[in-house]
Structures are given as C-alpha cells and as structure tokens.
Amino acid sequence: MATTITHPKTSWDTLHNNGPFPLKTLYVTELAGDGNIPVKIDRYNDATKEMQRLLKETANSGEGFRAYGSRWSMNNIAHHKDRMHFNGFMNIHLPIAATDCHANTSFDASNLFLFECGNTIKEISKQLSSHGKSLKTTGASNGQTIAGCISTGVHGAALDVGSVQDYVVGLNIITGPNSEDNVYLERHTEPALNNAFAAKLNARVIRNDKLFNAALVSLGSYGFIHGVVIEAEPRFLLKRYVKKIDKNVALKLAKTMDFKNSTFKIPEETDAQGNGNRPYHYKIFVNQYNDDSEYVVELMYKKPYVVPYEDPFPIIKESLYRDLIYVFVKIAEKFPKRIPWLVRRLRKTILPTVNEELIGTVPEIFWDAPYQGPAFACAFGIDHTNAPKAMKVLGDLTVNEGPIPGIFAMRFVKQSKATLAFTKFPITCMIEIDGVLWKKTKRIMSITEFSRRMIEVLKQHNIPFTIHWGKTSDWAFPNLVNDMYDDASIKEWKNFRNGLLSPAMSKIFSNDFLETVGLNTKDLDNSDDWIVSL
C-alpha cells in the first residue's frame, strides 16, 4: 500500500523563498514497493486510492488541499494554508503499447508515455532517453514536476513547439474521494488511448476538446492531476550558439520571426540558397542599463541525433557562483543607484559567453539550474509583433523608476490551445526580468510595486499582455485576469472547473491565489451539462 506521512507544519515556502506562507499539515506520500505490488499499473491504482483517502480526510475536516511537486513557482499558486501534499515520490512511468491506443488515434504509440505527477522533467528525460526519445521542449530547466509544469504553463523558447502542456495528450485527474471521481480526459478530435486503458486506471473517460484545453493549464485547481500522457519524439540534438548582434536586427527578428531574409546569419545554419535557417530556440538578453548597440542572443538549431558528439558538460557545468550575486544584491538594497554598475560588473556571470558553441540533447543543454536561492522572476506574454515596443516600455520603466537588480530576456513560444495559457498569441514573446530577491527600502521599491508598475505601463501603452502563472506579479491588481483573457475563455474555464468538481471539491481545490485572481467563483450556468464525452 502507498503510505502517507502527515507532518504538522506552521509554514511552507517556495524553492526561491517567495514566501513563507502559513500551513497546518503537510502530507508526503510514497508508493508501495515493487516487492509488495509488482505490477506498475497496480501500484499506480493503489496510489489513486491513497489520494482519495487523503481527499476524504481533508473533506471531513472541512479544510482545503493542494498538491505540489518541486516548489518552483515564484508565488503562492502552489500553496494552501490548510493541507498540502508533496507528490515528488509519485513517479511511475509507463510506455504506451500500440494495443492501448484508440482506434482513431493519429499518434505513434512508440511516442506515447504515461508519467505520474511527481516525475520531474529530468526524470522524464532520462526515461525517454532510454527509449531513444526526447521531450519536445522543457522550461529551459529540468527540476519542475510534469504536473506543476502544465498547471502553470511552463515554457521554453522553442518558437515552433509551444509550452510543456502542448505535448500533453491525456490527463488522469482525481476529482474527489469516491471511486467515480477518477477521470481520464482527452481531446475528442485527437484521441490517444482507448477506453480499455482508461479502464485499467479505473478512470471514467471524457473526450472533449474544450474540457481538455481548459484542464491543461488548470492552476492546480481542477483536482489532483495524477497522471499525464505525453507525446514525445525521437531523440534529437540541439546546436547552441551565443552571438552578439545589432539591437535593431535582433528586435526585427523578434517582430517578424523572418530568419530567412534577415541580415543576421550563422554561416553553418543556412540553406542551399544561403538564407538563414529557422532556429528551434531564439532568446534575446537585454541589459536595460547598457547602451550598447548590440544584444547578446542565444540560438539553437535542431539536428539529427548522431553519436559521438562533443561532450557539452565542460561548458554546461560552469555554473554561476550566485552567492556572489546575492552579496551584490544586498549591497544594491542599500545603494540602488549602483545597480547598473553592479549589473555591468556581473555581466560575465549573468550572460552566456559570446561565441560559445555546444551541442547536446535537450536534457544535456537544459541541465540542472545552478542557483536555487532567493529569486524573483516577472514574465509577461506579449504578441511578438508588439515585442520591441513592450521591451522599450518595460526597460524604460526599470531604468527610470528603478533601478531593479535584474536584467531582461525575451523568449518566443508557439501559441497554446490551453484555454488560460499565457502563451495565447500566435507567437508569444515572453518578456521576463529575473534576479535575486531584494528587500524594499526607502530607495528601492518592492517587487510587488515594481510588478504593478509594469502592468500599468503596458496598459497605458495599450499593449495586450498575459502574465506567467507561476511567476512574480501583483496578482491582486484589479481585473487582472479580465485584462489578460476574453470573457468567453474565462467563463469556459470556470464552467468546466465547476462541472468537473462537486461544490465541496471546488472549494477544497481552491486556494488564496485562485481567489485573488477571481477564478474561484461559479457563474450561473449549469456547469454540470458541460461535462460530456463527445
């Protein structure tokens, strides 16, 4: 039997110390050993029962419940003040056999895998590698759990791929304590697994595109995401370049995504006519305190997996000595006017080395994050055609009303089908400022005030935007969600949530974050009618 240890607690914090937040109880569940339950799917189903027991216990106590994995979100989205559940030890993986696939599926069974919620990106990559497969993209890091990634819309910079949730093709969600509260969701237009496989999970199948799209980026509030079916692809290599290019050229690329006709070319990455190839990944680093005429950009090109290739780790392992940066930030709190000077001094550790080249697989290139201390990250999703304008507005704000101890970057991500994905534009430019957390002083505003000002200036300049659900912001900003998404999407997301969950479970799976952004409420529609398999 899966076992859960209950720890009385008084507080909980994110990995990057964006809390602490109050907590009463922490659950830690470990699966039954394979000596006791040898068949994986039986261990998985045993864990389902254990989760339903915990949900019943929570419901009986009249308290709330929230699962978390790696604590990577930089706000309270993964937090509940009552009971929290650590699911990091729940990491079963199951390759899908052709006999498990739906008769009308267009997926290649060899690319499909079921991963339990607590598998991290690193673990998933390792398992996929052993099958000669790879994730299509990651969040440019490897520590988050799969359930955490999709719940908050984690993305990388794969401009023609999308975010992590965009290669998810099935979801197993526990919606309550009863046996019927175990559902398997898919798109009806893109079925992956057959009913017999769902029956093995003792799950009720619901195939419905709109429900599935709503549940993909669920902010952790559609129930307990127990398993995620993903579509992987054959393993490939990424060739990474770091270049310094003219600011105007870099921003024109951001706006047009026209790499073919750009004046910027990497000689090794051109077609037979000498036109530039389209990269897999494009990222621009922007030091807003620097008037250089050039930006540092990072580009990656997809290559076939061929061995041997040069070991990328000698470059990758050169992690930053961020403790030094932490010391500098402490200085910056006292002397904020020195921040631009400090950023210039630290450019060699903050920015990648220009003209550096390496090749490796996705898990090698996006290896362990070097720094896990106190940090903030604000990330706005902007239509890429507005990216240069938005970057100027946000950069100016940071210089004129800051300075703030961090620098900007721009990444580009394909549109997601998820209802409340922040990558909602045809190509979303994620403009993000990352840095080490500081404390408000008379001379430097707080991170919340800075976040609020960023929202205000984007609104002042009529630039439509979204905000990364897992990052730092002034989430209590009035009508924030209504500014980011249209009414129909918000209504649809709420209705599917309220249809899928009973009123009691809807309350249990809510939290302060959901209430702050106003997504916990129920509209007058009869949401129950929304939950139909098509």
Add this chain to the structure above:
Amino acid sequence: MLHSCFKFNRVILLLCIVFLLQSCYSIRLMNTEGERQPDPVSERDDDYRNVSVVEMDTTLTIKATTSIPTFLIKKIPKCKSGQLHTVEYRNTFGGVLLSAVTLGRKRRMKIKYVCVKPSN
C-alpha cells in the same frame, strides 16, 4: 607595555592557528543522471535545499590492516534508491595535520552525500 604587546601577539598567533586549522577546500562529485532524493521537510537553505542529504563529520582511527576505510551506503534510512547522486568531500588544514602527525592513523572526515531519487 612589553608584556601586553607580547600577549597581543600571542592572541593574534592563536587566531591565525585556529583560522589555518579551519581553512579548507571542498570537492564535489556529481552524477549527471538522475534526480536528487527530495526531502520535503528539510529547512536547509544551502546548495542542498529541498534534498535529503547525509552529513558525516568524524575522526576515524585506522587500523594497521586497513588500507582504505570503506563506508557502506545503505537504503535505510536516507538512501532509498541505494545509488549515489552527489558526494562532497571537505578537507581542512587541521585534518591534514592530524593525519600527518598520527602517521595516517587518525583521519578527519567531512562528507556530505545525496542519493538518487528512487524511480518507479
């Protein structure tokens, strides 16, 4: 006057010796594969935050018949997979001195290790 100056110098010398004995270097071996075993109740805020780390800080007495002292990594209590992910070895000048003075019979050992998260 001369006496107090002498006393001051002795204090400085003592501080220098203490500092020298504590001066150290660390070496870390890390597996590129596998996730570190998490510890959700850990309160650490160093490089090992969120992970289950075992720390060993002891002085070994080596028998004449022992060539290399060997520690066994067991699944219980803190290495569920039985596989090592990270080993950090720390040596101090004091430790080197102790080993030299005792002709290798006593060895100061400061080790941290983290195991691979068990897979299912």
